Amino acid sequence: MSEEPNVFFDLGTLCLENHRSSEAIKHFQRALELASGIATAPEDWRSARDSKCLSGIGVAYGHLQQYEESWRYQELAHQRCRFNPHPLIQLAVLSARKNEPVSVRTFLAEAIPLMKDSPYFPDVKPLKTYLLxxxxxxxxxxxxxxxxxxxxxxxQRAYELLMRLWQEGRLNRLETSFDVDAETAFTRQAPGGMPSEGFGDVFLGGLAGPKEEGLEVIRYGQLGFPARVPLQRPQALRITINRQPAQDEEGQVALHLFARQWPMKVVATLVNVRPEDFLVEGASSGVIEVPKDGDSEPLVFVLVPQSPGPKTVRVRFEQDNTFVTTARIHTEVIERAQAEPGQAMVEAAPAIEPRGLPPNFTLYIERDAERTYSISVCTGDSDPGVPAWRVGELTFEQEGSPGLYMRTRFEELDATVTSGVAAARYADAVERLGNNLYQKLFIRGGLDSFYWEQMYPRSKQRAGGAEAWSAPTVQIVSDEPYIPWELLRPYRDTGQGIEVDPLFFCERFALARWLDVQHSASSLDLFKVALVVPPSNLGFVQEEVDAFERMQREGRMKVERIESKEALDTFLTRGGAHVVHFACHGRFEQEQPGRSLVMLGSHTSLRPDDVTGKYLAFGRSRPLVFLNACDTARQSFGLTGLEGWAETFVRTAGVGGFIGSTWQATDELACRFAISFYELLSKGLPLGEAMRRARMAIKSSGDATYLSYALYANPRARVRRAAV
Structure with missing residues (x-):
């Protein structure tokens, strides 16, 4: 193996020590180029070398006081090798410069466990000295x-000495702690002046803002209900959350929870129990307290069967104002006098990942009857023990509505995209559609006052007059397939006239959707990319490809290019990518949504129905799937329920996130949107905010392509900063 990259790396290190930062950057960049050309080198060696070079460039930019560039290269270094502590420590230092204590603690907590003697990073003592x-x-x-x-x-001895010296130094300088909770933690001391046992939990829980920290734990919800119940006889639905799984998994659902303090509080809510099926005696929601070392006490709902036949009871679980999962209990009401033995089948969600802060607003749109949906809302800062509250309902009177209504509107938008309609006329048509949707969904649905009294003021507070403001997060959890929530354009009568919100819903908020059966990933990787680029007549696809290849040359990602149906099928059975990006044509089939397609050449295509069986293996890595093709975010009801790309990727394949377009997108703007989105995501912005800012980057008069994209994900998910 050639040692030439090591020579340039050592030269870069020497230049850093002698404060020749510009020269150091050149040497590290040269080492990076040479290392990438050693194809026979082990992957571990290459990733470690790349990470060291990128981190060295970041340090050099820091010395030059170019802190944004320094941050960018340290993030790239961490993405390239997640076992290198150096970039994490440098990110902690940069966060300290910005006076961001939460980030400082987060980066340090991730970096210090990685400090060990290893062939790639053998400098524990210098790192420890630097930190101190x-x-x-x-x-x-x-x-x-x-x-x-x-x-x-x-x-232990060094710890006691260092801590005592640090505390004495703070007192001598009359220095206050950077965080009130940290100060409280330090005053909880055992005899002798040192922190008591349990200090670590208080310290870590308080320093970084208690809502963001915690440990993922798996508990098992046991939902006890008979498989068959007699008519008009009250039946108890008994729910416990247990530490260990039961041998009989029939009535069990795995709950991935977030332990910030014990006991954990989990809210269980009966969802839209129809009076013609069951009457609920007593409350329809309750709090389950989950102890650290045992099983919870039972929460009991009493249901009185009202009509015979197969029934489904839905139970929604929430924790810390965040949706966890919905469990479906399948039972049958019979006319016999006694219930038959046996446990009702419980259909539950796949496993979820740990979560951080909840969205600022969560809207639950849940099917109540054939054409009626209830609307419930939950705010991120409300009491975690209080369930989402019902604020209204949507009733679709027309047969085939709202699918027929939205299909007609999408066809009109598609026609305007391709016909070259005047810009002002097109913009007016889109705004009118947004106003109509707001009127029919929010005003008639009962959400109007909630929007203007809570959602709109929160967004105004966050804006602060800055162009690059971070919007509040909104998660819409829904089993309704038709409505383009992104397009809502609020308005109200103020008494002095009609006030129209200058921003569409997806401009004002970092908006994301999700289905009602599993939670989205709270973090994602952005390194291994499967780039699906079949032959097409799309003029700007090559620019998309060039952007990915540029990011690969910079060491920011590794791209696998897929250009045929055969190669795609092979990938789907193998998987392993963090991102699956399609750049191609698409078409939605309203009557048979499972037969919608994306074109993979002149005579081949991929349909949602094709992604089944062994072709679901790619979802094991929970990738982000981006279908940058027309009409790929649309859904409809098929043979047994919802069908379409979102349903296939999110529910069936279990991906961590999905992006598609709701109507035809302009080729050039679709390319620009994708490039902007990945750039923003790689800089550390959450998914929802990266999506929102990417929209604004391509917003232009007369083209609504920026409004056509829909995101199914956790809006707060970020590029992962820690090894998994």
Whole structure:
């Protein structure tokens, strides 16, 4: 193996030590280029070398006080090798410069466990010395000392000495702690002046904002209900959350919860129990307290069967104002006097990933009857023990509505995209459609006052007059397939006239949808990309390809190019990608949504019905799937329920996120949108906010392509910063 990359890396390191930062950047870049050309080198060696070079470039930019570039390269270094502690420590230092204590603690907590003697990063002692002396981390020194001790990097004796010296130094300088909760933690001391046992939990829980920290735990919801129940006889639905799974899995659902404090509080709510099926005696919602080392006490709902036949009872689970899952209990009401033995079958969601902060607003759109949907809302800052509250309902009177209504509107939009209608006329048509949707969905549905009293003021507070403001997050959890929530354009009568919101719903909020059966991923990787680019007449596809190849040359991702149906089938059975990106043509089939397609050449295509059986293997890595093709976000009811690309990828394949277009998109703007989205995501923006800003980047007079994209994901999900 050639040592030439190591020579340039050493030269870059030497230049850094001698404060020749510009020269250091050139040497590290040259080392990066040479290392990429050694095809026979082990993958671990290449990823470690790339990460070191990228981190060195980041340090050099930091010395030049170009902190944004420094941040970017440190993030790239971490993405390239997640076992390198150096970029995480540098990100902590940069966060300290920006006075962001939450980020400082997060990066340090991830970096310090990675500090170990290894063939690739053999410098534990210099790192430890740097952490204990770096001036940027001075007021965070207590965090550093505690984490070093917790992960075995300093002895108990050294820990006590370092902590005492740090505390004395703070007092001598009359220095206050950077966080009130941290100060409280330090004053909870055992005799002798050192923190008591349990100090670590208080320290870590308080420092970083209690809502963001915690540990993912799996508990098992046991939903006890008979398989057959007699008419008019009250029946108990008994729900417990257990530490261990039961041997009989018939009535069980796995719950991936987030332990921030014990006992955990989980809200269970009966969803839209129809009076013609069951009457509910007593409350339809309750809180289950889950202990750390045992099973919960039971929560009991009493249901009185009202009519014979197969029935489904839905139970929604929430924790910390965040949707966890919906379980479906399938039972049968019979006319016999006694219930028959046996457990009702419980249909539950696949496993979910841990979550951070809840969305600012969660809207549940849940089917009540054939054409009626209830609307419930939950705010991220409400009491975690209070379930979402019902604010209204949507009733679609017309047969085939709203599918027929929206299909007609989408066809009109498609026609305007291809016919070259004047810009002002097109913009007016889109705004009118947005106003109509708001009137029919929010005003008639009962959400109008909630929007203007809570959602709109929150967005105004967050904007603060800045162009690059971060919007509040909105998650719409729905089993309704037709409505383009992104297009809503609110308005109201103020008494002095009609006030129209200058922004569409997806412009004002970091908006994401999700289906009602599983939760989306809270984090994602952005390194291994499967790029599906079959032959087509789309003029700007090559620009998309060029952008991915540029990011690959920069060491930001590894791209596998797929150009045929055969190659795609092979990938679907193998998987392993973090992102699956399609750049091609698409077509939606309203009557048979499972037969919708994306074109993979002049005579081949992929349909939702094709993604089944062994072709679901790609979903095991929970990738983000981006179908940058027309009409790929639309859904409809098929043979046994919802069908379409979102249903196939999200519910069936279990991906972490999905992006598609609701109507025809302009080729050039679709390309620009995708490039902007990935750039923003790689800079650390959450999915929902990256989506919103990518829309704004392509917003142009007379073209509504920026409104056509729909995101199915956790809006707060970010590119992962820690090894999984």
């Amino acid at each position: 002396t770096a001036p940027e981390l001075e007021k965070y020194r207590g965090v550093v000392i505690y984490l070093l001790h917790r992960h075995g990097k300093v002895s």
